[in-house]
Amino acid sequence: MVSPATQSPTQQFLSSVLSQRGPSAVPYSEDTKWLIRQHLVALTTAFPSLEPKTATFTHNDGRSVNLLQADGTIPMTFQGVTYNIPVVIWLMESYPRHPPCVYVNPTRDMIIKRPHPHVNPSGLVSVPYLHNWIYPSSNLVDLVLSLSLLFGRDPPLYSQRRPNPNPNPNFQSSSSNLSNSSSGYPQHQHPHPHPTPPSRTYPPSPYASSRPPPPHTEDPTEVFKRNAINKLVEMVHNDVTGLRKTREAEMEGLFGLQAVLKQREENLNKGLKEMQEEMEALEQQLQVVLMNSDVLEGWLRDNQGKKLGGLENAEEAFECVDVLSKQMLECTASDLAIEDTLYALDKAVQVGAVPFDQYLRSVRALSREQFFHRATSVKVRAAQLQAQVANMAARSQHYGS
Template identity: 25%
Template sequence: MAQEYQDSQRTYSDAARTLAAYPSISPRTEVYTYENGSSALLLTLSGTLPVTFRGTIYRFPVKLWVPRSYPQEAPIAYVTPGRDMLVRPGQHVGVDGRVYHPYLRDWQRTWDRASIPQMLEYLQQVFAKEPPVISKAQQQQYHQRPIGQTPQPQTTPSASVPPQLPPKQRPGSFEPAEVPSISTPPPKPPKPAHPQQYPPNPQYQPQQQNQNLPTKKQPPPDLLSDPFDVALPNTTTSAPPAPAPPIPPNPEREHLLHALSTILVQQAHAKVSQNLSAIAPLQAQQSALRDAHQRLESEIRQIEHLASTLARNEAILRASLTTCDQLMQSAKTKAQPNVDEVLVAPTMVAQQLWGACAEEAGCSEAMYVLQRAVDRGRVEGVDFVKQMRGLGREAFGKMVVGKKCGRGLGLEVGGRVGG
């Protein structure tokens, strides 16, 4: 498995640091299928990520897929809810549970400094403001609640005892009822409908004394960390409904939209300038391609003309070969003519010259055969000498006659022209 990763040493180091920093995370190997349909066996780091949400530590299930080109390519992070939990989509978590964060988006530009432990620290900060999961029961309770209805405070037989405060809540402060974003933390009690009906209590006296004072301006709600549902005032009570406070603008959202629009405008201008600068080279390339196309068409026409000429020549050659084959077949069937009848000298001197040359060649051939016979022992030495002397004398005479005839015909004899 280590040989398949591009930088196995860096991958092992970051995985070991992650396991040391988060003992609840364990490694394993699983097959991951990309969006284009291809699959690969990758290293996964799955487990729970401890996050401090409103003073309580919760463990959110996460799963990291480490690609083979790590660290040049960012890891793939998912939120994997349990059996009784659902994914809570938000600004950094999709409906399918995939985690989107600027740290992952800018990973390729800072891959030499980015690492998995640092990414988990950013996810802890994000999940502390916006939990990524919610319980199924809480989700069903939110969908089944009628619109405009808020949970009523529970009344006890003793009207003199104030409602029990939630954990880690300071005396004298009340908050409206809200649905928790996850199933683990206990729900906070709703705000009483008539807080002035409770009898005086020492711990609530500061609140009753300050009722006539001007109310302190409440901070704007945090849209990132607050749950989806908002408690509305109860219209069934006799008290006049309080006007709903205006929703303050989210400065982070406005800043994000402004930065996003600025980046998009800059990218659009850069793309337009890039396209305009690329027009001139493309036009030159287009004209060059047109010229090349015309040249190729002319060459194609020349090649077609040459091909037609070669085809005609090939047809003529094939016809000539057929005629030659027919002549050769007909010549084989005919009887061979006599050489003396075919070769007829134009003059008597030429006829004498042909005869002398032929007889001289015959004497030379007879002398060669006689020499072979002597070598093999078929002719005696005395007969060989006698026959060789006669053949030599005859060959010499024929040679003299041939030279005389050659001089008479004006032929070259012995390097000189006769006559």
């Protein structure tokens, strides 16, 4: 992480602005502020003539909001000469998910060319890069490069300053020279009307007067070459834009597939966990069954060959080992007896041996009694299972010691 001491003034300014809270905070989403900072730092690194600032932007409905902007000039090359176009790039509230708002910002001695294919009379810029803005791959550096290329083909500004006589006949000025105005934007210095040596030629200026320039003849080969290069650059730009859209659509599809696979992984892990829990429960039940088998085998060994003696009922040969077993036996016997009684009542009402109203009263009373016996059996069974588990744990600890 870069320490504040090693940050540039631009980075320190952006860190301070994007970390502000309260009424003066900029209205950008918290999850995109890091990308906004990255875009502006990259822009000022590639184009030092653009400076990030904060200013108040007024919407068409009258709302005012404090936004970030990149204010300065964009270099462009027109007929072999480099000029600077003053612009303001506003980062709207939804940036970077939506494109910024770009305005050409002419100085007092400049006017906007009318008509212009990419700049309206108010200075608002409309170019294909803004229309094809794709989050998160689109950025400010590529936008400025596109503007520089398009403005170089057709400059959006002209100067309305009229040339003044120069009393010094030896002073010469080239139409390609640029100077700084009081507003901080480069302005064009027009040549003064005086003779110039025939050996020097001056490139035409995009900031020429709105009067028609004098006709001049260009080499058809150069015109064809320049048009071919511009057409080739435009074709390459369109191909790159189409390829980028295709790749981003493929990435979106892969992200969707990744989400589906993630959901399947979660379902498989959940099912595996449930199967493991079920296996543990079955193992516990198996241990209980094995323990009961040991108990029955021990009883058979102890009572093998013994006679019932004077027992009148064979059931008296089985003695319950504890109170819970005795209670379970009684509840189970009562439940089964009531079940047999209900079956007999059903047969009796079918043949007409029992009146229907008496049948309903008997079934209601027997069902209530059967419910209590079954509820008691459930509680007793749970208590027995808990006691058996505790007994198994005690045995394991005994054998382990």
